[in-house]
Amino acid sequence: MANALSLTRRAALVAGFGAAGYLVANATSITQNPAMARIFDGVEDWTRIAQRTLQSTNGLAPEYRPADISPVFKANGTLNPNTDAYNAHVASNFQNWRLTIKGMVRNPMSLSTADIHRLPAKSQITKHDCVEGWTAIGMWTGVPLGLLLTAAGVSPKARYVVFRCADNLTGEPAKGGEQSPGQYYESIAIDDAFHPQTLIAYALNGQPLDVQHGAPLRLRVERQLGYKQAKYIESIELTDSFASIAGGKGGYWEDRGYEWYAGI
Amino acid sequence: MASIDADSLHGNPREPSAESPTQEIIYRHSSAVRWTHWVNVLCILFLLGSGLNIFNAHPRLYWGQSGADSDHAILSISAVDRPDGVHGLTQVGPWQFDTTGVLGWSKTNGEYQARGWPSWLTIPSFQDLADARHWHILFAWILVFNGLLYLLYGFYARHLQRDIWPTIKDLRGIPSSIVDHVKLKHPVGEEAKRYNVLQRLAYLGVIILIALMVLTGLTMSPGFNAIFPYTLDLFGGRQSARTIHFLSATLIVLFVFVHVAEVFLAGPLNEIRSMLTGYYRVPAHDAGHGPDTTEEKNG
Numbered sequence: 001m002a003n004a005l006s007l008t009r010r011a012a013l014v015a016g017f018g019a020a021g022y023l024v025a026n027a028t029s030i031t032q033n034p035a036m037a038r039i040f041d042g043v044e045d046w047t048r049i050a051q052r053t054l055q056s057t058n059g060l061a062p063e064y065r066p067a068d069i070s071p072v073f074k075a076n077g078t079l080n081p082n083t084d085a086y087n088a089h090v091a092s093n094f095q096n097w098r099l100t101i102k103g104m105v106r107n108p109m110s111l112s113t114a115d116i117h118r119l120p121a122k123s124q125i126t127k128h129d130c131v132e133g134w135t136a137i138g139m140w141t142g143v144p145l146g147l148l149l150t151a152a153g154v155s156p157k158a159r160y161v162v163f164r165c166a167d168n169l170t171g172e173p174a175k176g177g178e179q180s181p182g183q184y185y186e187s188i189a190i191d192d193a194f195h196p197q198t199l200i201a202y203a204l205n206g207q208p209l210d211v212q213h214g215a216p217l218r219l220r221v222e223r224q225l226g227y228k229q230a231k232y233i234e235s236i237e238l239t240d241s242f243a244s245i246a247g248g249k250g251g252y253w254e255d256r257g258y259e260w261y262a263g264i
Numbered sequence: 265m266a267s268i269d270a271d272s273l274h275g276n277p278r279e280p281s282a283e284s285p286t287q288e289i290i291y292r293h294s295s296a297v298r299w300t301h302w303v304n305v306l307c308i309l310f311l312l313g314s315g316l317n318i319f320n321a322h323p324r325l326y327w328g329q330s331g332a333d334s335d336h337a338i339l340s341i342s343a344v345d346r347p348d349g350v351h352g353l354t355q356v357g358p359w360q361f362d363t364t365g366v367l368g369w370s371k372t373n374g375e376y377q378a379r380g381w382p383s384w385l386t387i388p389s390f391q392d393l394a395d396a397r398h399w400h401i402l403f404a405w406i407l408v409f410n411g412l413l414y415l416l417y418g419f420y421a422r423h424l425q426r427d428i429w430p431t432i433k434d435l436r437g438i439p440s441s442i443v444d445h446v447k448l449k450h451p452v453g454e455e456a457k458r459y460n461v462l463q464r465l466a467y468l469g470v471i472i473l474i475a476l477m478v479l480t481g482l483t484m485s486p487g488f489n490a491i492f493p494y495t496l497d498l499f500g501g502r503q504s505a506r507t508i509h510f511l512s513a514t515l516i517v518l519f520v521f522v523h524v525a526e527v528f529l530a531g532p533l534n535e536i537r538s539m540l541t542g543y544y545r546v547p548a549h550d551a552g553h554g555p556d557t558t559e560e561k562n563g
Binding site for chain 2: 130
């Protein structure tokens with residue numbers, strides 16, 4: 001059969017299989033190679049653009065019946081920030097907790113939990129999809145983030161909403177173990193912030209949010225994975241770039257290799 | 265039927281080669297089929313390896329809309345500390361197996377570690393969900409485009425209709441085809457120019473399994489759920505979809521084992537060469553010779 005293949009085609013075949021074999025044999029060592037990182041970033045952009053194109057801006061995440069609520073809603077990540085300041089807030093039932101809204105807004109605000117409880121509330125039963133693979137369903141009650149942002153008057157130049165949290169995290173066994181410690185933070189796109197299901201939540205299943213689930217305030221951004229649902233929120237900052245914050249990737253887990261667009 | 269069948273696998277008889285004047289050589293696999301086949305091989309290797317690494321982040325499977333640590337698992341892999349040391353345990357439904365050394369508790373770089381699947385099966389070999397997801401999503405996209413190319417070509421060129429889709433006559437031949445396979449009797453002559461019914465069903469099955477992998481994979485994506493929530497209903501929830509994703513992957517692994525075994529049994533040089541060059545040497549009617557006798561001449 002030697003005549004079936006010209007020498008150049010044979011060489012191309014050997015080169016192709018050689019390259020594929022190299023890729024398979026060295027997948028582990030090139031995983032964190034900068035060239036691969038660029039390819040993976042490109043794939044993330046591609047996924048985001050594909051999903052954003054097919055989602056309508058206000059396309060809803062599915063909602064569930066009360067009967068679907070998980071008996072135990074698994075808590076993950078930080079289960080208790082356990083700092084002196086946070087413990088004092090727990091002792092005083094978060095009466096002195098302040099949520100500040102700042103950055104590219106006309107009216108920076110500082111709200112108490114009581115202020116937030118007085119605003120129009122929304123409840124929704126949604127599923128929480130952890131990047132690790134598990135799912136929990138719960139009923140969240142809170143104030144739509146869009147309402148707060150409208151009151152604050154967002155500058156048209158703002159592109160992202162950054163959430164800063166009271167917890168310092170040092171990793172998680174299921175996500176590959178110890179990580180460098182860092183203050184938890186997250187960021188979402190403006191469109192997601194104004195999405196009707198995006199809440200600053202203060203209750204889970206009709207009960208005030210407990211410490212392990214992010215008391216007193218946490219984010220619900222229902223079309224993305226669990227690590228986006230920042231807990232223990234202290235401030236909301238409107239910005240046009242998160243490049244200068246912490247590792248510059250827009251979130252605690254993003255700085256440690258996870259995708260900023262967490263829709264998949 | 266014989267003339268149609270010969271056409272169906274592009275029975276373009278070539279000049280018999282000088283080395284074996286009696287052998288008929290046909291152009292069996294079009295370049296589209298060959299390319300998509302090998303791209304698919306690479307995708308499936310990476311998707312399986314990275315998928316097992318992702319699975320290790322939560323080595324438990326559930327049925328239904330939701331499922332986490334406190335919910336009933338239909339499959340779980342765990343490491344359990346016992347007086348005589350740590351054991352890897354694998355639970356499947358009501359059964360439990362000690363899988364120390366392979367599942368649950370195995371060595372990474374010479375040191376025992378609690379991990380679902382062992383490091384020699386996962387991509388990357390070390391446990392890291394973020395890195396595994398990068399590989400998984402990269403090759404998932406390649407798999408999707410490669411699969412679409414294959415299906416478009418397959419319909420357009422009637423490869424799917426003629427070569428893959430079994431006829432009624434094919435289906436009636438299932439029992440005798442099973443007997444032939446068990447006896448390791450491989451078709452010769454005209455019969456070897458077309459896929460037999462078990463081949464057709466296996467290839468059709470693997471096409472369906474890959475489609476199922478893509479759909480159940482997408483069903484686990486909250487962004488996709490907001491685009492097309494119906495697959496959640498179809499599969500019975502995100503956790504059911506995850507379980508079906510795992511089961512389909514298992515069946516694909518089973519297919520690969522059988523497929524590769526059949527390649528070796530039917531004559532590896534001729535079979536692999538046909539998927540590289542397209543040309544296939546039709547095994548002759550000479551009953552005294554096994555399918556590999558031609559290989560020796562060329563070996």
